[in-house]
Amino acid sequence: MSKWMLPFLVAILILTTTIENPSAFASSLNDMKEEKQNLDKKKEELNTGIKVKDSEISKVESKVEAIRTQINELTNKVNKTNADIEQVEEEIAQTTKEIKELQESIVQLEKRIEERDVVLRDRIRAMQVTGGQVNYLDVLLGANSFSDFIDRFSAVSTLMEADRDIMKQQNEDKEQLEVEKKLVEQKLSEQEKKKDELTRLKASLDSQKKEKAQLVNELEAEQAKLGKEKKKLEKEYHEAHKVSKEVEQAIAAEEARIAELARQAEIARKKAEEEERKAAAEAARKASASKSNGNSSKPAAPAATPVAPAPSVSAGNWTRPAAGRISSEYGYRNIGFASSNHRGIDIANSPGTPILAAGHGVVQRTGVLGTYGNIIMIKHSVDGKIYTTLYAHLSSVNVSSGQVVAKGQVIGGMGNTGRSSGPHLHFEFHVGGWTGYGNSAANPRSYVPF
Secondary structure, three states, X not given: OOOOHHHHXXXXXXXXXXXXXXXXXXXXXXXXXXXXXXXXXXXXXHHHXXXXXXXXXXXXXXXXXXXXXXXXXXXXXXXXXXXXXXXXXXXXXXXXXXXXXXXXXXXXXXXXXXXXXXXXXXXXXXXXXXXXXXXXHHHHHOOOOHHHHHHHHHHHHHHHHHHHHHHHXXXXXXXXXXXXXXXXXXXXXXXXXXXXXXXXXXXHHHHHHHXXXXXXXXXXXXXXXXHHHHHHHHHHHHXXXXXXXXXXXXXXXXXXXXXXXXXXXXXXXXXXXXXXXHHHHHHHHHHHHHHHOOOOOOOOOOOOOOOOOOOOXXXXXXXXXXXXXXXXXXXXXXXXXXXXXXXXXXXXXXXXXXXXXXXXXXXXXXXXXXXXXEXXXXXXXXXXXXXXXXXXXXXXXXXXXXXXXXXXXXXXEEEOOOOOOOOXXXXXXXXXXXXXXXXXXXXXXXXXXX
Protein backbone atom coordinates (compact mmCIF):
# COMPACT_ATOMS: atom_id res chain seq x y z
CA MET A 1 0.00 0.00 0.00
CA SER A 2 1.25 3.46 -0.84
CA LYS A 3 2.42 5.51 2.13
CA TRP A 4 0.18 8.32 0.87
CA MET A 5 -2.97 6.18 1.14
CA LEU A 6 -2.65 5.59 4.90
CA PRO A 7 -3.54 9.15 6.06
CA PHE A 8 -6.53 9.18 3.70
CA LEU A 9 -7.82 5.84 4.91
CA VAL A 10 -7.39 7.03 8.50
CA ALA A 11 -9.39 10.16 7.63
CA ILE A 12 -12.14 8.05 6.03
CA LEU A 13 -12.20 5.81 9.11
CA ILE A 14 -12.63 8.88 11.34
CA LEU A 15 -15.49 10.08 9.14
CA THR A 16 -17.28 6.75 9.15
CA THR A 17 -16.99 6.40 12.94
CA THR A 18 -18.14 9.94 13.86
CA ILE A 19 -21.24 10.47 11.77
CA GLU A 20 -23.36 11.31 14.77
CA ASN A 21 -20.79 13.59 16.46
CA PRO A 22 -20.57 17.22 15.16
CA SER A 23 -17.45 17.90 17.20
CA ALA A 24 -15.75 14.90 15.65
CA PHE A 25 -16.86 16.20 12.23
CA ALA A 26 -15.02 19.46 12.76
CA SER A 27 -11.99 17.73 14.28
CA SER A 28 -11.71 15.29 11.35
CA LEU A 29 -12.19 18.19 8.94
CA ASN A 30 -9.30 20.05 10.55
CA ASP A 31 -7.19 16.90 10.34
CA MET A 32 -8.07 16.47 6.67
CA LYS A 33 -7.30 20.10 5.89
CA GLU A 34 -3.99 19.78 7.67
CA GLU A 35 -3.30 16.59 5.71
CA LYS A 36 -4.29 18.40 2.50
CA GLN A 37 -1.82 21.19 3.32
CA ASN A 38 0.89 18.60 4.01
CA LEU A 39 0.10 16.87 0.72
CA ASP A 40 0.20 20.15 -1.18
CA LYS A 41 3.54 20.97 0.45
CA LYS A 42 4.82 17.50 -0.43
CA LYS A 43 3.61 17.90 -4.01
CA GLU A 44 5.42 21.23 -4.25
CA GLU A 45 8.62 19.65 -2.89
CA LEU A 46 8.29 16.71 -5.30
CA ASN A 47 7.60 19.03 -8.22
CA THR A 48 10.70 21.05 -7.30
CA GLY A 49 12.68 17.80 -7.08
CA ILE A 50 11.42 16.75 -10.53
CA LYS A 51 12.48 20.11 -11.98
CA VAL A 52 15.92 19.73 -10.36
CA LYS A 53 16.28 16.24 -11.84
CA ASP A 54 15.22 17.59 -15.26
CA SER A 55 17.90 20.26 -14.97
CA GLU A 56 20.54 17.71 -13.91
CA ILE A 57 19.53 15.34 -16.72
CA SER A 58 19.72 18.21 -19.21
CA LYS A 59 23.21 19.10 -17.97
CA VAL A 60 24.36 15.48 -18.26
CA GLU A 61 22.84 15.24 -21.75
CA SER A 62 24.77 18.37 -22.75
CA LYS A 63 27.99 16.84 -21.36
CA VAL A 64 27.34 13.55 -23.17
CA GLU A 65 26.62 15.39 -26.42
CA ALA A 66 29.79 17.48 -26.07
CA ILE A 67 31.92 14.38 -25.35
CA ARG A 68 30.34 12.48 -28.23
CA THR A 69 31.27 15.39 -30.48
CA GLN A 70 34.83 15.16 -29.15
CA ILE A 71 34.81 11.39 -29.75
CA ASN A 72 33.66 11.98 -33.34
CA GLU A 73 36.48 14.49 -33.80
CA LEU A 74 38.97 12.00 -32.32
CA THR A 75 37.59 9.27 -34.57
CA ASN A 76 38.11 11.51 -37.61
CA LYS A 77 41.66 12.21 -36.45
CA VAL A 78 42.29 8.48 -35.90
CA ASN A 79 40.93 7.69 -39.37
CA LYS A 80 43.12 10.39 -40.91
CA THR A 81 46.14 9.13 -38.94
CA ASN A 82 45.43 5.55 -40.09
CA ALA A 83 45.27 6.83 -43.68
CA ASP A 84 48.55 8.70 -43.19
CA ILE A 85 50.15 5.58 -41.69
CA GLU A 86 48.95 3.50 -44.64
CA GLN A 87 50.36 6.09 -47.03
CA VAL A 88 53.71 6.13 -45.21
CA GLU A 89 53.75 2.31 -45.17
CA GLU A 90 53.17 2.36 -48.93
CA GLU A 91 55.99 4.88 -49.28
CA ILE A 92 58.22 2.71 -47.09
CA ALA A 93 57.33 -0.31 -49.23
CA GLN A 94 58.15 1.69 -52.37
CA THR A 95 61.40 2.92 -50.83
CA THR A 96 62.25 -0.62 -49.76
CA LYS A 97 61.64 -1.71 -53.35
CA GLU A 98 63.83 1.12 -54.59
CA ILE A 99 66.48 0.12 -52.08
CA LYS A 100 66.32 -3.44 -53.36
CA GLU A 101 66.66 -2.21 -56.94
CA LEU A 102 69.45 0.12 -55.89
CA GLN A 103 71.18 -2.69 -54.09
CA GLU A 104 71.06 -4.67 -57.33
CA SER A 105 72.37 -1.60 -59.17
CA ILE A 106 75.04 -1.23 -56.52
CA VAL A 107 76.04 -4.85 -57.08
CA GLN A 108 76.45 -4.08 -60.80
CA LEU A 109 78.35 -0.89 -60.04
CA GLU A 110 80.58 -2.69 -57.60
CA LYS A 111 81.16 -5.41 -60.21
CA ARG A 112 82.06 -2.84 -62.87
CA ILE A 113 84.31 -1.01 -60.43
CA GLU A 114 85.97 -4.27 -59.50
CA GLU A 115 86.50 -5.13 -63.20
CA ARG A 116 87.93 -1.70 -63.83
CA ASP A 117 90.16 -2.11 -60.82
CA VAL A 118 91.54 -5.28 -62.41
CA VAL A 119 92.19 -3.47 -65.69
CA LEU A 120 93.73 -0.53 -63.91
CA ARG A 121 95.93 -2.82 -61.81
CA ASP A 122 97.06 -4.52 -65.01
CA ARG A 123 97.84 -1.14 -66.55
CA ILE A 124 99.77 -0.11 -63.47
CA ARG A 125 101.80 -3.32 -63.53
CA ALA A 126 102.52 -2.76 -67.24
CA MET A 127 103.74 0.74 -66.53
CA GLN A 128 105.89 -0.57 -63.69
CA VAL A 129 107.51 -3.06 -66.13
CA THR A 130 108.28 -0.26 -68.61
CA GLY A 131 109.69 2.02 -65.99
CA GLY A 132 106.45 3.45 -64.70
CA GLN A 133 105.04 4.89 -67.91
CA VAL A 134 103.89 4.02 -71.42
CA ASN A 135 105.89 5.81 -74.10
CA TYR A 136 103.28 6.34 -76.74
CA LEU A 137 105.87 8.21 -78.94
CA ASP A 138 108.09 5.11 -79.17
CA VAL A 139 105.09 3.19 -80.32
CA LEU A 140 104.45 5.67 -83.09
CA LEU A 141 108.10 5.90 -84.21
CA GLY A 142 108.37 2.16 -84.37
CA ALA A 143 105.99 2.08 -87.36
CA ASN A 144 107.33 0.28 -90.45
CA SER A 145 105.23 2.21 -92.91
CA PHE A 146 102.83 5.10 -93.10
CA SER A 147 99.83 2.84 -92.95
CA ASP A 148 101.38 1.12 -89.91
CA PHE A 149 101.91 4.59 -88.38
CA ILE A 150 98.26 5.41 -88.97
CA ASP A 151 97.21 2.17 -87.37
CA ARG A 152 99.53 2.72 -84.43
CA PHE A 153 98.32 6.32 -83.98
CA SER A 154 94.69 5.19 -84.00
CA ALA A 155 95.46 2.46 -81.49
CA VAL A 156 97.36 4.83 -79.19
CA SER A 157 94.51 7.39 -79.37
CA THR A 158 91.97 4.70 -78.59
CA LEU A 159 94.01 3.41 -75.71
CA MET A 160 94.52 6.85 -74.20
CA GLU A 161 90.82 7.64 -74.56
CA ALA A 162 89.94 4.30 -72.99
CA ASP A 163 92.20 5.03 -70.06
CA ARG A 164 90.55 8.41 -69.53
CA ASP A 165 87.07 6.90 -69.86
CA ILE A 166 87.89 4.14 -67.45
CA MET A 167 89.17 6.59 -64.84
CA LYS A 168 86.25 8.97 -65.36
CA GLN A 169 83.62 6.22 -65.25
CA GLN A 170 85.28 4.72 -62.22
CA ASN A 171 85.10 8.02 -60.34
CA GLU A 172 81.53 8.72 -61.44
CA ASP A 173 80.35 5.25 -60.43
CA LYS A 174 81.93 5.59 -57.02
CA GLU A 175 80.40 9.02 -56.50
CA GLN A 176 76.99 7.82 -57.69
CA LEU A 177 77.22 4.83 -55.42
CA GLU A 178 77.87 7.04 -52.38
CA VAL A 179 75.14 9.51 -53.30
CA GLU A 180 72.49 6.85 -53.90
CA LYS A 181 73.38 5.04 -50.71
CA LYS A 182 73.01 8.25 -48.68
CA LEU A 183 69.75 9.26 -50.37
CA VAL A 184 68.12 5.91 -49.88
CA GLU A 185 69.27 5.60 -46.29
CA GLN A 186 68.08 9.17 -45.51
CA LYS A 187 64.71 8.62 -47.18
CA LEU A 188 64.15 5.34 -45.38
CA SER A 189 65.17 6.91 -42.05
CA GLU A 190 62.75 9.82 -42.53
CA GLN A 191 59.90 7.48 -43.46
CA GLU A 192 60.52 5.23 -40.48
CA LYS A 193 60.63 8.30 -38.22
CA LYS A 194 57.36 9.61 -39.70
CA LYS A 195 55.75 6.21 -39.23
CA ASP A 196 56.85 6.11 -35.59
CA GLU A 197 55.38 9.60 -34.99
CA LEU A 198 52.09 8.63 -36.63
CA THR A 199 51.98 5.39 -34.64
CA ARG A 200 52.48 7.32 -31.40
CA LEU A 201 49.80 9.84 -32.45
CA LYS A 202 47.38 7.02 -33.23
CA ALA A 203 48.09 5.41 -29.85
CA SER A 204 47.45 8.77 -28.12
CA LEU A 205 44.22 9.32 -30.05
CA ASP A 206 43.05 5.78 -29.29
CA SER A 207 43.79 6.37 -25.59
CA GLN A 208 41.85 9.66 -25.60
CA LYS A 209 38.99 8.04 -27.45
CA LYS A 210 38.91 5.20 -24.90
CA GLU A 211 38.87 7.70 -22.00
CA LYS A 212 36.08 9.69 -23.63
CA ALA A 213 34.07 6.53 -24.26
CA GLN A 214 34.52 5.54 -20.60
CA LEU A 215 33.35 9.01 -19.54
CA VAL A 216 30.29 8.69 -21.80
CA ASN A 217 29.49 5.34 -20.18
CA GLU A 218 29.75 6.92 -16.72
CA LEU A 219 27.59 9.89 -17.75
CA GLU A 220 25.01 7.61 -19.35
CA ALA A 221 24.93 5.57 -16.13
CA GLU A 222 24.43 8.80 -14.16
CA GLN A 223 21.74 9.85 -16.65
CA ALA A 224 19.96 6.52 -16.20
CA LYS A 225 20.18 6.91 -12.42
CA LEU A 226 18.74 10.43 -12.59
CA GLY A 227 16.00 9.15 -14.88
CA LYS A 228 15.05 6.48 -12.34
CA GLU A 229 15.07 9.04 -9.52
CA LYS A 230 12.89 11.36 -11.61
CA LYS A 231 10.42 8.54 -12.33
CA LYS A 232 10.29 7.71 -8.62
CA LEU A 233 9.56 11.37 -7.81
CA GLU A 234 6.92 11.51 -10.54
CA LYS A 235 5.30 8.34 -9.18
CA GLU A 236 5.24 9.81 -5.66
CA TYR A 237 3.89 13.08 -7.07
CA HIS A 238 1.06 11.30 -8.89
CA GLU A 239 0.24 9.28 -5.77
CA ALA A 240 0.25 12.45 -3.65
CA HIS A 241 -1.88 14.22 -6.26
CA LYS A 242 -4.36 11.33 -6.32
CA VAL A 243 -4.63 11.19 -2.53
CA SER A 244 -4.82 15.01 -2.40
CA LYS A 245 -7.81 14.89 -4.73
CA GLU A 246 -9.45 12.21 -2.60
CA VAL A 247 -8.81 14.21 0.58
CA GLU A 248 -10.11 17.31 -1.20
CA GLN A 249 -13.31 15.45 -2.06
CA ALA A 250 -13.58 14.24 1.53
CA ILE A 251 -13.09 17.82 2.75
CA ALA A 252 -15.84 19.00 0.39
CA ALA A 253 -18.15 16.28 1.66
CA GLU A 254 -17.38 17.19 5.27
CA GLU A 255 -17.84 20.90 4.48
CA ALA A 256 -21.25 20.05 3.03
CA ARG A 257 -22.03 17.96 6.11
CA ILE A 258 -21.11 20.84 8.43
CA ALA A 259 -23.07 23.24 6.24
CA GLU A 260 -26.07 20.95 6.61
CA LEU A 261 -25.56 21.01 10.37
CA ALA A 262 -25.53 24.81 10.23
CA ARG A 263 -28.70 24.76 8.14
CA GLN A 264 -30.39 22.41 10.60
CA ALA A 265 -29.23 24.64 13.48
CA GLU A 266 -30.74 27.65 11.68
CA ILE A 267 -34.04 25.78 11.27
CA ALA A 268 -33.96 24.78 14.94
CA ARG A 269 -33.15 28.37 15.95
CA LYS A 270 -36.04 29.77 13.97
CA LYS A 271 -38.34 27.12 15.41
CA ALA A 272 -37.14 27.94 18.92
CA GLU A 273 -37.61 31.66 18.29
CA GLU A 274 -41.10 30.97 17.02
CA GLU A 275 -41.87 28.89 20.12
CA GLU A 276 -40.39 31.61 22.34
CA ARG A 277 -42.49 34.20 20.53
CA LYS A 278 -45.59 32.11 21.07
CA ALA A 279 -44.64 31.50 24.71
CA ALA A 280 -44.03 35.22 25.22
CA ALA A 281 -47.37 36.03 23.64
CA GLU A 282 -49.05 33.47 25.87
CA ALA A 283 -47.21 34.87 28.92
CA ALA A 284 -48.24 38.39 27.97
CA ARG A 285 -51.84 37.23 27.59
CA LYS A 286 -51.76 35.54 30.99
CA ALA A 287 -50.05 38.59 32.56
CA SER A 288 -52.74 40.81 31.10
CA ALA A 289 -55.43 38.52 32.45
CA SER A 290 -53.73 38.42 35.85
CA LYS A 291 -53.41 42.22 35.92
CA SER A 292 -57.04 42.55 35.17
CA ASN A 293 -57.64 40.36 38.21
CA GLY A 294 -55.54 42.76 40.37
CA ASN A 295 -52.39 40.69 40.53
CA SER A 296 -49.05 42.37 39.88
CA SER A 297 -46.10 40.49 38.52
CA LYS A 298 -42.61 40.60 39.98
CA PRO A 299 -40.08 42.84 38.23
CA ALA A 300 -37.60 41.06 35.96
CA ALA A 301 -34.12 40.43 37.37
CA PRO A 302 -31.47 42.79 36.00
CA ALA A 303 -29.14 41.37 33.35
CA ALA A 304 -25.66 40.41 34.43
CA THR A 305 -23.06 43.00 33.64
CA PRO A 306 -20.26 41.62 31.42
CA VAL A 307 -16.69 41.89 32.52
CA ALA A 308 -15.87 44.01 29.42
CA PRO A 309 -18.22 46.07 27.29
CA ALA A 310 -19.88 44.27 24.38
CA PRO A 311 -21.90 45.73 21.54
CA SER A 312 -25.65 45.32 21.57
CA VAL A 313 -26.92 42.49 19.37
CA SER A 314 -28.49 43.78 16.18
CA ALA A 315 -31.73 42.56 14.66
CA GLY A 316 -31.54 40.49 11.50
CA ASN A 317 -29.14 37.74 10.47
CA TRP A 318 -25.88 39.45 11.53
CA THR A 319 -24.49 41.54 14.36
CA ARG A 320 -21.25 43.42 15.03
CA PRO A 321 -18.67 40.97 16.52
CA ALA A 322 -16.95 43.37 18.96
CA ALA A 323 -17.07 46.88 20.38
CA GLY A 324 -14.22 49.29 19.68
CA ARG A 325 -12.58 51.54 17.12
CA ILE A 326 -12.31 50.45 13.46
CA SER A 327 -8.52 50.54 13.05
CA SER A 328 -8.30 49.10 9.54
CA GLU A 329 -10.87 48.68 6.79
CA TYR A 330 -11.25 45.89 4.23
CA GLY A 331 -9.15 46.16 1.03
CA TYR A 332 -5.82 47.64 0.01
CA ARG A 333 -3.79 49.33 2.73
CA ASN A 334 -0.27 50.77 3.11
CA ILE A 335 1.28 49.80 6.44
CA GLY A 336 4.50 51.79 6.09
CA PHE A 337 7.01 49.03 5.47
CA ALA A 338 4.79 47.17 3.01
CA SER A 339 1.41 47.17 1.31
CA SER A 340 -1.21 44.41 1.28
CA ASN A 341 -4.78 43.51 0.45
CA HIS A 342 -6.51 43.42 3.84
CA ARG A 343 -9.15 40.65 3.76
CA GLY A 344 -11.11 41.79 6.77
CA ILE A 345 -11.95 44.63 9.20
CA ASP A 346 -9.87 45.29 12.33
CA ILE A 347 -11.61 46.43 15.54
CA ALA A 348 -9.27 47.74 18.25
CA ASN A 349 -10.09 47.71 21.97
CA SER A 350 -8.62 46.60 25.28
CA PRO A 351 -7.45 42.99 25.79
CA GLY A 352 -10.22 40.64 26.82
CA THR A 353 -13.00 42.65 25.14
CA PRO A 354 -15.81 40.12 24.44
CA ILE A 355 -15.94 38.70 20.90
CA LEU A 356 -19.44 37.79 19.72
CA ALA A 357 -20.57 35.33 17.07
CA ALA A 358 -21.66 37.50 14.14
CA GLY A 359 -24.46 35.06 13.32
CA HIS A 360 -26.03 31.70 14.19
CA GLY A 361 -23.88 28.76 13.06
CA VAL A 362 -21.56 25.83 13.83
CA VAL A 363 -17.97 26.27 14.98
CA GLN A 364 -15.86 24.79 12.20
CA ARG A 365 -12.37 25.33 13.57
CA THR A 366 -10.49 26.69 16.59
CA GLY A 367 -6.83 26.91 17.47
CA VAL A 368 -3.71 28.61 16.07
CA LEU A 369 -3.64 29.51 12.36
CA GLY A 370 -0.28 30.93 11.26
CA THR A 371 -0.02 34.71 11.46
CA TYR A 372 -3.69 34.89 12.53
CA GLY A 373 -2.75 33.61 15.98
CA ASN A 374 -5.66 32.13 17.95
CA ILE A 375 -8.76 31.90 15.75
CA ILE A 376 -12.37 30.79 15.69
CA MET A 377 -14.03 29.88 12.38
CA ILE A 378 -17.83 29.61 12.20
CA LYS A 379 -19.91 28.27 9.30
CA HIS A 380 -23.37 29.85 8.82
CA SER A 381 -26.42 28.90 6.76
CA VAL A 382 -28.68 31.83 5.86
CA ASP A 383 -31.59 31.38 3.46
CA GLY A 384 -29.97 28.31 1.96
CA LYS A 385 -26.62 30.04 1.39
CA ILE A 386 -23.38 29.18 3.18
CA TYR A 387 -21.13 31.85 4.76
CA THR A 388 -18.02 31.60 6.94
CA THR A 389 -16.76 34.12 9.50
CA LEU A 390 -13.26 34.17 10.97
CA TYR A 391 -12.15 35.81 14.24
CA ALA A 392 -8.36 36.23 14.67
CA HIS A 393 -5.68 37.37 17.20
CA LEU A 394 -7.84 36.19 20.13
CA SER A 395 -6.57 36.09 23.70
CA SER A 396 -9.08 33.39 24.66
CA VAL A 397 -11.39 30.88 22.97
CA ASN A 398 -14.63 29.94 24.74
CA VAL A 399 -16.07 27.49 22.17
CA SER A 400 -14.97 24.24 20.57
CA SER A 401 -15.16 22.69 17.11
CA GLY A 402 -18.58 21.33 16.26
CA GLN A 403 -20.38 23.52 18.82
CA VAL A 404 -23.60 25.25 17.72
CA VAL A 405 -23.50 28.97 18.60
CA ALA A 406 -26.13 31.71 18.54
CA LYS A 407 -25.82 35.17 17.09
CA GLY A 408 -24.37 37.50 19.75
CA GLN A 409 -23.01 34.64 21.88
CA VAL A 410 -19.63 35.42 23.50
CA ILE A 411 -17.15 33.06 21.85
CA GLY A 412 -13.81 34.51 22.97
CA GLY A 413 -11.74 37.50 24.06
CA MET A 414 -9.84 40.14 22.04
CA GLY A 415 -6.08 39.69 22.03
CA ASN A 416 -2.75 40.29 20.34
CA THR A 417 -1.68 36.79 19.22
CA GLY A 418 -0.09 36.02 15.85
CA ARG A 419 1.29 38.86 13.74
CA SER A 420 -0.35 41.81 15.42
CA SER A 421 0.72 45.34 16.36
CA GLY A 422 -1.73 45.64 19.27
CA PRO A 423 -4.87 44.15 20.79
CA HIS A 424 -7.60 43.99 18.17
CA LEU A 425 -10.01 41.66 16.40
CA HIS A 426 -9.32 40.80 12.77
CA PHE A 427 -12.77 39.85 11.40
CA GLU A 428 -13.20 38.17 7.99
CA PHE A 429 -16.42 37.38 6.13
CA HIS A 430 -16.36 34.72 3.40
CA VAL A 431 -19.10 33.83 0.94
CA GLY A 432 -19.11 30.03 0.95
CA GLY A 433 -16.29 28.17 2.68
CA TRP A 434 -12.98 29.56 3.88
CA THR A 435 -10.46 28.77 1.12
CA GLY A 436 -7.18 29.32 2.92
CA TYR A 437 -5.87 32.70 1.86
CA GLY A 438 -7.94 32.69 -1.35
CA ASN A 439 -10.40 35.07 -2.94
CA SER A 440 -13.61 34.04 -1.14
CA ALA A 441 -13.31 36.96 1.32
CA ALA A 442 -15.93 39.72 1.00
CA ASN A 443 -16.20 43.15 2.60
CA PRO A 444 -17.89 42.51 5.99
CA ARG A 445 -19.68 45.87 5.73
CA SER A 446 -21.76 44.43 2.87
CA TYR A 447 -23.40 42.02 5.34
CA VAL A 448 -22.71 42.95 8.96
CA PRO A 449 -23.89 46.21 10.58
CA PHE A 450 -20.97 48.26 11.94
